Amino acid sequence: MSTTPLMDTSVRDRIIADPDLLLEDQDIMRALVAANEKTMGGNIVDLRGIAMERLESRLDRLEDTHRSVIAAAYENLAGTNQVHRAILRLMDATRFETFLRDLAGDVADTLRVDVMRLVLESEGDGDDPAIRQLGEVLSVGGPGFCDTYITHGRDIPVRAVTLRQVQNHGAEVYGDKSDYVRSEACLKLDLGAGRLPGMLVMGSEDPHLFTPQQGTDLLTFFGGVFERSMRRWLAAGV
Structure with a gap:
């Protein structure tokens, strides 16, 4: 196996210095997992990859729920402020x-x-x-x-x-x-x-x-x- 780096030196140094960048990028992690599955052949089931896909799906659902809850909270707060302003106007x-x-x-x-x-x-x-x-x-x-x-x-x-x-x-x-x-x-x-x-x-x-x-x-x-x-x-x- 060649020890000559196949990746651009600046990119390689950046990854080595901060590998968390790869872990936090979902698209890159999917590409790496897919490349790993190809090297294993078609007759091997990658349970780790399947577990990762399920965890990603669950995380996406949780993030969607979180965004919906935040949006509803802001909407309720805006409605409360509207009603309070209207009441104050009536009292004037x-x-x-x-x-x-x-x-x-x-x-x-x-x-x-x-x-x-x-x-x-x-x-x-x-x-x-x-x-x-x-x-x-x-x-x-x-x-x-x-x-x-x-x-x-x-x-x-x-x-x-x-x-x-x-x-x-x-x-x-x-x-x-x-x-x-x-x-x-x-x-x-x-x-x-x-x-x-x-x-x-x-x-x-x-x-x-x-x-x-x-x-x-x-x-x-x-x-x-x-x-x-x-x-x-x-x-x-x-």
């Missing part, structure tokens, strides 16, 4: 009209939804000048409207938060914007003893922004803060 309002207009403006933008509506149930006809003035954010329905809207009239339990994909739906809530709403979140509101319930509805053009498979913890928290704020405004006689 000093007048009820400002509170509602911020809801359809800065709060909706912070939560990255295309339209947001507050629905209140009322015994009256809802033809109040103040209500008409706030028609871009406030809708009024009769008793039982919120439950009917959330359940589509079906006899099923009403959850605090309902997420779903929709199409050609909600004209009585969204008005002329209902044509492009493709998913929505419905937050049932308890406005206190002696008052009819309400509902906060968020609509999005993105059909995947709100789906039934998603968690609702953050929106449940947001709805809880919002309904408590509404109770204070209503108690103040707005």
Whole structure:
């Protein structure tokens, strides 16, 4: 066997000085294992090579899982920050009209939804000048409207938060914007003893922004803060 180096001297010296470089490069290690298998012939089973392949496959799966967990953690953190910023914006309002207009403006933008509506149930006809003035954010329905809207009239339990994909739906809530709403979140509101319930509805053009498979913890928290704020405004006689 010739002792003359067949490899470029600089490359050979680099490998000898730091052999870990080879061990950490998966492509090079595969090539070396494949070359070793060729020298053994076709009638020999390399159990070590098979074990390496299985370990590599398992490592790849673990790395994919790790990346998915990290991505989900960042997504949850981003969602938490969004909700916190939206709540702080709601708390800035000093007048009820400002509170509602911020809801359809800065709060909706912070939560990255295309339209947001507050629905209140009322015994009256809802033809109040103040209500008409706030028609871009406030809708009024009769008793039982919120439950009917959330359940589509079906006899099923009403959850605090309902997420779903929709199409050609909600004209009585969204008005002329209902044509492009493709998913929505419905937050049932308890406005206190002696008052009819309400509902906060968020609509999005993105059909995947709100789906039934998603968690609702953050929106449940947001709805809880919002309904408590509404109770204070209503108690103040707005």
